[in-house]
Amino acid sequence: MPGIHIVSNTERLSQEVLTKNLEALLHYDNYYRETLGQGQNLWIGFTSYPGYPFETLKRGDLLVVMDGKIYGHSLRDLEEELTGIASKWKEAGQDLSMTVKAFAEKYDGDYLIFLADLKRGNGLFFNDPLGRLSVYLAQKRGIVISREMGFILRLLKNWLEPDPQGIASYLMFSFPLGERTLYRGIRKVRGGVILRLEEGNIFEENYWKWDLGEKQKIQSVRKAAKDLRDIFLDAIKKRIMSFPSDRVILSLSGGLDSRAIALAFKTLSVQYHPVTFLDHEGIYGKDVEIAKEVSKKLGNLTTLIELGPLKIEDIEKLIELKGGLNYIRMSSRIHFLREIKNRFGDRISFYTGDEGDIILPYIQMSSRVKSIEDLVHWLIVRHRVFKEGEVHRITGIDPADIAEEIGNMLAEYPEDSLYHKFLHFLIFERRFKWGFEGEDRNRFFFWSLAPFYSLEFFTYAMSLEEKIKKYHRLYREFLALLDGDLIDLPRAQWGFPITSKKVYMREFMKWVLFQLPTLTAFLDRNVDKKKVKMRDPALIDYLESCLEKSTAVKSIINVREAKKILSQETGMERERFSAILTVLLTFIKFSDIT
Incomplete structure (x- = not known):
């Protein structure tokens, strides 16, 4: 690094x-x-x-x-x-x-x-x-x-x-x-x-304490959106001025966050190159369509980089670079980043829309959460990759110990309300771990910037009351103030624009499902098309060989139980494959250093 x-x-x-x-x-x-x-x-x-x-x-x-x-x-x-x-x-x-x-x-x-x-x-x-x-x-x-x-x-x-x-x-x-x-x-x-x-x-x-329960009384959505727009434009302007000789590259998806940066670039007359990728499974095909449409309307052409299947050499490279802290599902990004560098040269400022989707909207939590214990259960059921019993069989760690650790963390957070403790965990645990480690993966190739994390922007946005953010009202107004012409383009993940009345129905259905976290988790695992199954025989064989390869592996997990759990699956979920292989490869890689 x-x-x-x-x-x-x-x-x-x-x-x-x-x-x-x-x-x-x-x-x-x-x-x-x-x-x-x-x-x-x-x-x-x-x-x-x-x-x-x-x-x-x-x-x-x-x-x-x-x-x-x-x-x-x-x-x-x-x-x-x-x-x-x-x-x-x-x-x-x-x-x-x-x-x-x-x-x-x-x-x-x-x-x-x-x-x-x-x-x-x-x-x-x-x-x-x-x-x-x-x-x-x-x-x-x-x-x-x-x-x-x-x-x-x-x-x-x-x-x-x-x-x-x-x-x-x-x-x-x-x-x-x-x-x-x-x-x-x-x-x-x-x-x-x-x-x-x-x-x-x-x-x-x-020297700094984040308390997401501290709110300022701003009643006007338009005023909040205007303030955020001005802060956002200033943050991007400072970043552009800091690297005057760099080529500006924007990782453009079909979502709203990278679109907001493209609109800010237009407002500031920034010359930039939008790039997007199509994954091997074609899951992000709609993102590519929307990204191209955004670029076309802004008078630009999007560079498309097609990703192949996960490659063992990229998997091992990511382990070498990140020491297991950016899991190997992201290894296809190595090819993406390498291609950008090959096409645009060494001096690159690489912009992403990371975390706009959690800073500006209202993030829902089940109304059934009434205690710290309820919140711990909600977080585990909603976000687990391996179930508690499976983790116990593989590692020998009692699931109650993990639940207790999460409960202690939540209790120590400075926020008073359970909702704000939930938000604190989601941002400072889940998103910051994934997002920041991912950005540092990018920085092995070139400097990566995420303007939504401007300190002033983040602080202001997180100080706004939740009612301003509900139903994407704040985000909708923020985008409209940047450029009203592109606000009616669909968000790829939804299939409709942020101005559609379907946003309200989507949020309501999400609320209904969130009252039943086990059902939601089941639907996530069995309906969500992004839950790709790993069926590549070479990769499955590679995982199995890793289970037997090193005494370091056998000292940290129960190989027999891991094999038993994984053998029960018809095509392994990519999330599960990535999590266990990341752990195995990290110990194999750094225990066998000479």
């Missing part, structure tokens, strides 16, 4: 070992690596490629690093404020949380900052409030902070231990819960966090 890698307690590791591990991260020909600084008990390195935003400043013994981008600003623009934070940090006993929060509130970006006192071997890390760039922290044999999971797994290969609870939750949801990864002692760092590395120890504090 392009980005920073930090090791404390370096007396246990030679420069040769650290350099070797950096070189293992040079995934493509245009990658390069460098050691940024080495002080007493502290080592800082980075890997990158031309076009990846990474800046450094050195002032005496102070090294200032910005990994990622604060849009509209260079590191030199921020030098005075960041050196001021460094000075305050060096004064023992100073509270940094308010100072860092004041800095973060002023700027919009996808970034992390690291301030290194090379003379003393200490460091100060903080990331943006949303944690837009994935960062991992290991506290085994010292302290390692890295943008790439593989760096940690290679560096600590002799001390890796599986986390059974992390594996069980991965099989259930396709992501580990909380800060867990698949390994004990290695966790994902949340957003809005300060880490202080001092005298070989680490101290952590949160």
